[in-house]
Amino acid sequence: MADLILTPNLDRPDDFYAALIAAHDGLSDDESAALNARLILILANQVGNTETLTAALQAAAKAPEGAAA
Amino acid sequence: MIHDRYQLAFKLYPYERSTDQDAETPVRHPVVVMGGGPIGVATALDLGLQGIPVVVLDDHEGIGMGSRAICFAKRCLEIADRYGCGQPMLDKGVVWNLGKVFHDDRKVFEFNLLPEEGHKFPAFINLQQPYFERFIVERVREAQAAGAPIELRGKNRVDNVTVHDDHVTLEITTPDGPYTIEADWLIGCDGASSPLRGMMGLDFEGRVFEDSFLIADIKMANDDFPTERWFWFEPYFKSGASTLLHKQPDGVWRVDFQIGWDVDRKKELQEENVRARLDAMLGDVEYEIVWTSIYTFQCRRMKKFRHGRVLFAGDAAHQVSPFGARGANSGMQDVDNLGWKLGMVIGGKAPESLLDSYDVERVHGADENILNSTRSTDFITPKSRVSHMFRNAVLDLAEQYEFARPLVNSGRLSVPCVYDGGPLNGPDALPGGPARTRVGSPCPDAPLKDGFLLDRLGGVFTLLTIDAEAPEMLEEAGVPITRLTLSAGDDTSGALAERYLGEAGSGVYLIRPDQHVAARWDSFDETAIRAALRRAIGLE
Incomplete structure (x- = not known):
């Protein structure tokens, strides 16, 4: 199985983040939510492995202590 | 009358009547700098130390109140050190390495800038801008005493400029009334709201x-x-x-x-x-x-920093958000880039077109700074709901998982600009050479037996040889190239070899007066070095 990577792995984090935000430019909240859903599904397919995806779902569900969920 | 627009922290260049004010016809100066802030005075210092007469005009008599820019980066300090005023800045400044990021009432993470060993200057110091400016002016006073032809004229407000093909006419107001001078070259260092830009009707978008x-x-x-x-x-x-x-x-x-x-x-x-x-x-x-x-x-920035005989530098040419400390730090890199080029053009060693490379290289630097500071601003002040949601998701994840921390952007601290693909760049012919010293890079410092590498570079063209043979002195197109002979063994820490040789056994670097790499090879090749020098001064 492939372990979930939780250490830095993006080769150009600032470029990625800027592109991510730019992809939402001009979208309504509903359109943004739909874009995010499509993006998650595309990335999930890229990951492929069920165990990794399950671990990712668990990591995402775990909000930091004291933070609004 | 000239009214003060702001209070002064230090009154350093009180108004004095100049003989120009009594001249029958306007006196012509090789270089006039508009603006006595850090960038204008540093420009005058660079040129004055080359022996080029320069007049700085400012509508105040010293340095404005308020800390304003407080974060000065390594490259900026190295440039100041080349001018002889880096050490007092370092002595006065506060060195910091540890940063902490909080969200609401929780610490998200902390980072340590972990300074690399073997540099004369730290990654950053914090220092109130008035001190930074004062150390530059004090260095000007010292240089003047040693004969540097620099004049700082306080309470000299430029009210009008007329730009001609080969000079500029300036109409100036003083407490004693108006007078007119001419300049072969005019440098606009008059800040973000640049009156000069306004007078010339130039864009700033x-x-x-x-x-x-x-x-x-x-x-x-x-x-x-x-x-x-x-x-x-x-x-x-x-x-x-x-x-x-x-x-x-x-x-x-x-x-x-x-x-x-x-x-x-x-x-x-x-x-x-x-x-x-x-x-x-x-x-x-x-x-x-x-x-x-x-x-x-x-x-924002001006479309072009050179307009014939008028050149713009610092905030007058480009403006960024303060996140990442890219304002004054990039202005000092403008000065570093412009000073030697203008010196060579005025000295008749290089064609005027060399100054177009100032525009290309520093526009590249400004774009990099605008990109980085815009991104920081978008992260710190998200402008849409979805952007805010992603920002907070990054912070929530960063608290628990290391992977998200590089995405947290509270300012990407200024690193020097590399002139990749620049018009003056020569061949990069050092197989196995480190990326950080590729052609176009500012030379990283390294410890030597006595002192530091950067103490030995700058002001002139240098041929740095590391475990390579070369003649002691070369001259091409009337420009001397001074050799600096080193061996990897001169630095027992290994930093010199790591930063300049990488996997190569020897290296030959042609280094510009602003300490940027013009070209590099693994061994001495006279024909190639001569060609690279010609390219670096705009002759081909």
Whole structure:
């Protein structure tokens, strides 16, 4: 199985983040939510492995202590 | 009359009548600099140290009040050191390495800048801008005493310029009335709202950010806070949408609150209102307020920095948000880039077209700084719901998982610009050579047996040889190339070899007067070096 990577792995984090935000430019909240859903599904397919995806779902569900969920 | 637009921290160049004011016909000067801020005075220093007469005109008589720029980066200090005023800045400045990032009432993570060993200067120092400026002016006074032909003229306000093909005419107002001078070259260092840009009707386009920031510089009675940079996103104490706490010399702390766009500036600056924000943040702490200000910002630049005989540098040419300390730091890189080029053109060693490379290289630098500071601003002040949601998701994840920390952007601290693909670049012919010293890079420092590498570079063209043969002296197109002969063994720490040789056994670097790499090889090749020198001074 492939372990979930939780250490830095993006080769150009600032470029990625800027592109991510730019992809939402001009979208309504509903359109943004739909874009995010499509993006998650595309990335999930890229990951492929069920165990990794399950671990990712668990990591995402775990909000930091004291933070609004 | 000339009225002061701001209060002075240091009165350093009081008005004195110049003989130019009594001349029958306007006196012609090789270079006039408009603006006596850090960039203008540093420009004069660079040129004056080359022996080129330069006149600086400023409508005030010294340095404005207020800490303003407080974060000076390694490259900026190295440039100042080349001019002979880096050491007092370092001595006075506060060195910091540890930063902490908070969200609401939780620490998200902390980072250590972990300075690389073997550099004369740290990654950053914090220093109030008036000190930075004063050290440059003091160096000018020292250089003047040694014969450098620099003049600083206070209370000389330029009211009109006429740009001709081969010179510029300046109409100046003084307390004794108006006079006119001419300049072969005019350098506009007159700040973000540049009157010169206005007089010439030039563009200055970019993005306005709809947010205001309130600065409060304070002295705490009980000053036992650690020397760290603390940044809060959405702080629990609600004094701003974000807040920055940063140490300066003299026991002064910079507090910077993001307070929104539609604010009543006068009301926000009333002491009781500033104190309300500070009290919420600091709790039961006694402090004195040293300086307050509200700023807004834009990220923009002029389309071109060269307009014939007029060149723009610093904030007059480009403006960024303060996140990442890219304002004054990039202005000093403009000076570094422009000084030697203008010197060679005036000295008849290089064609005027060499100055077009100033435009290309520094526009490249400005774009890099605008990109980085825009991204930081978008992260700190998200402009849409989805952007805000992603920002907070990054912060939530960063608290638990290391992977998200590189995405947290509270300012990407200024690193020097590499002139990749620049018009003056020669061959990069050092197989296995490190990427950080590729052609176009500013030379990284390295420790030598006595002192540092950068002490030995700059001001002239240098042929740095590391374990390679070469003649002691070369001259091409009337420009001398001075050899600096080193061996990897000169630095027992191995930094010199790591930074300049990589996997190569020997290296030959042609280094520009601004300490940028013009070309590099693994061994001496006279024909190639001569060609690279010609290219580096705009001859081909």
